[in-house]
Amino acid sequence: MTETLLNVSEGDQAPTPSNLKAVGKKTVQAIVINDKSRFSYKIDEPGILKSKPTEYPTMQTNMRLGNQIGENSGMHQNLNSQEEDRRGIGGSLNSAGTRRNNGFQIFAALCLFLQVSLDLVKSLYAKFIDWDSEMIDYETGIPSHATNTAISEDLGQVEYIMTDKTGTLTENRMIFRRCCINGVFYGNESGDALKDDKLLNAVAGSSLDVIQFVTVMAICNIVIPIKSKTGAILYKAQSQDEDALVNAAAQLHMVYANKNANILEIRFNGSIIKYELLEILEFTSDRKRMSVVVKDCQNGKILLLSKGADGAILPYAYDGQQTRTFIEVVEQYAQLGLRTLCLAWRELKEDEYQEWSLMFKEASSTLVDREWRIAEVCQRLEHEFEVLGVTAIEDCLQDGVPETIETLRKAGINFWMLTGDKQNTAIEIALSCNFISPARDRVCIAMDEAFSSGMPIGVRPHEAKYLCKK
Template structure:
């Protein structure tokens, strides 16, 4: 989708942007003092039950028809509304206090060329803001300068995305070399998109005014920004210009109250309430007619009944309305408060469960959503991520294949393979190049501890495993100083200058770096990625059969594979390509697509160096948990971005699917519509035929075929989803995960989605119940979920213990409430037979 709205931010201009954009006042409040009462009452009276109770309460104000003191209804009604309103007011007051604390925090801002202390809420778009080490970033900033001579700073984004590893940010190239004393005098303009909530993307252009730079356009990306609520670490100071402020920051745009989820029990209660209301109306009409008939035929004859001969025009309504009040207790007014209270208690039971505490990390289970505990006892489909959810996400380098030679096959550990160790000692050219790519084709940050040891901060567990494995093979990544990387191998030190970093995307499925060897001046392209994203781009004449065999062998063992490659670039070729990259990086329309197209022009004719195999072990208790839940009648789908063979092996090892002959795994594949259609029809026919057989049937599909199936053959795929208890979906994107959840929900299945990373958030939010694992990929999934747990095995207790108890208790409470109310009401109705359909009330009930 093209974004046409633009924002022009004039740097260090105290007047231009003040009226155009909001200030930096944060407001997460739902109400104000003026609108609290009407808005809260409107929200409460939007529910049918509250409307019904208000109608009954209003009718009881009419003395002619009410059998009881109106306080008997108005009292509980006002109490219920007051409790709900008080809870909303308290929550909103706490949000107000939190906002006030953030808004009144003092920060350094440049005003009229002078740095001043101001409150954070007084920051405006275009202001230059200074922050110091360990300070929280008050708004979204584009970096202009840092204390590091190379313009680098380190930030912690845990409050933004849950990831605790430090990330590198760098000032734009246009700001390189500007003296500290001149930073507060910078003038220029930033052209960027209107505010959005994508924390991983920022497409903009910077133009500085003379004398700093003569109108040269400089592209900006997310690496040139530090976003609100991040913390500056390991950097003395940094300064930047405010581009988004207040509720228009990326974090502010991401905030919001999620839509409430309606549980199956709540939906049933709503239907039951509607049915009882209809029944009540029928009873009232029948009794009202009978009462009016008796009044006209018999009552006027009785000497003790003082009915006037002629009554008012509304006389016919009096008796039916009396019966309406008499029968109003069919729908118990206490059920809503009772259910809210017990549901809160169910959530506390989950929080207090010591058997669901991860002893390794001390992470307890937590119920964020207190309203849907009983749905845990009605789950029909569980859709689960693989890496970090079923597995530990502790990556261990196990095997590798370098130029057709396999290492680690005999011992199961390539790092202890004598042949590989000898090759490293002898400076084998193939092995050295392979280890070089392992060590520097990444975004890892080496940090020296006080003891002198090197610690690695990696955003990816795979990259961390590769760098640590390279260290054990004497290729040590020592330092990253801006664009200069320092490598120590055996007794020599090598420095590389990073010219460009081509970041990993889910479409390209690879990442590359362009580096220049500082010793000999050679320019190299280093790449790593999935086999289908690397091997097809091998140079003509290179034999790739051994690498394909290595990938197949490693995936059969359930190992994660990456292919490594490189290519030497001519200086003219690089210079011409870099101009194209700069042009693509400067556009604000479809920048990501254009950059990917330019990257494709460089990432070809690669020399494949080898294949790495990384082990990601299953978590403890995963097979037993899946087996138990399957016996409980729950179906499982695995949604992963990993390779098909790796996913299948993990599925077999954790009892996700059954091996032959007990089970059968059917494959949906193809690259065209016709191929996918034929494959889908074949699998569907097999499923229909074998439905009566006691055989575990499952299907596997990759992301490409899935996209075609969902787009063109959705009806057939939906039928297959209904027939199959188990599915493995590989190479799927976050949006495809969410689509599959929506597909199962459209079939009226109660779904639970569980994951541990940011790529699982959409799936978790889409499902009826979202469960997040507090894992190594951060806390994004846990924060977005209804429930968070420390390990996958706790899912068994969450569903079979807490879910079952919550459902049984809620069902009993609901049934008892309606039973009690209906019983009392029917007793009063039966009394009417003895009272000749005259209005009566049983006192004390």
């Protein structure tokens, strides 16, 4: 279809311009403009007007028609004026809608720009962590790397940090430092009992108390000895405390050499001592001790060897044994920030062990309240101890822990430390870590033994003691 402007009047013969051509059935759409309005014509033959003019739907057409009609009819003029008003209001509304849409587009663009800017800033903050040359693992040489761009934003929201002590603040690398055997202190002067000549001479002289103490250190555990290709004996232990005790016993010439099924082989001063492992009473948080029942293959004696917290060993000493010295030793080691364990043993009669063994096997095979029944059966055996002594193990702090905690505290972050150590040990560790300041008053909340042992009792006001110290 071709549109052509033709300047003719209605009823006149249309001119034939050079570009006016018939399309299809010689039908051409032509636009004809006369003096008063704009009309559309259909031309079947070039130059011949056949169709009656039809109004072209445009605003200019309506306005011109309205003006023409208004000259003859006032009514038509009023109607057309109303039409103009209506169209004017519509135009204003369209203009307002256009401005509103433009405002929405500008607002969306600003939001997008702000989001992009925030992402760029957070990415830059994360890069500062990557660029910090002091944040590096000096052992492996691996620098820090922020994998999350929102890490700075997340760190800014931290108010409390709850941390474990062992392996988090400390290296979890236990070192045997001191011990007290039957009231005799070893390692107090040098700080290392394994280099104390007094202890080394006692081992060489086969002192009975010292040999029993070191024997418990060597075999009262669930450690597995492994012989390397070079012939050296390595120990695979689940507990770092047990690993420290076994290695310390080996340095005192009580070497846990081999475990073949239930036979334990100990090398001491060139001789081999064998024990048959009968039962293992595993450590639990309620009992706070672990024990083994072994049979000396040399003389056939059945022995109960135990180690645990002072509160789980000392109260079960046999009547007549003085435990005041051991209590003072534990407090002294705890004030130095050392981890303490009490070692004990007792000889069992054959019929006593056989009767107990049946109850222990029955409790171990039950399906209802197994843990409770095992603990009850173990309690029947773990009593009348002969306390041999106390060990003190050091767990060194990781490098930079005190400085890091002090910096975070200045930033307004509070710390909670979880530990199973004694109160004095926990206080000393907290002081060394800068958890608490020695110049401030401290409030210590201590609960009685019944509550701390996990018995199903309610919290009563008289069961908590509040002590204020400087």
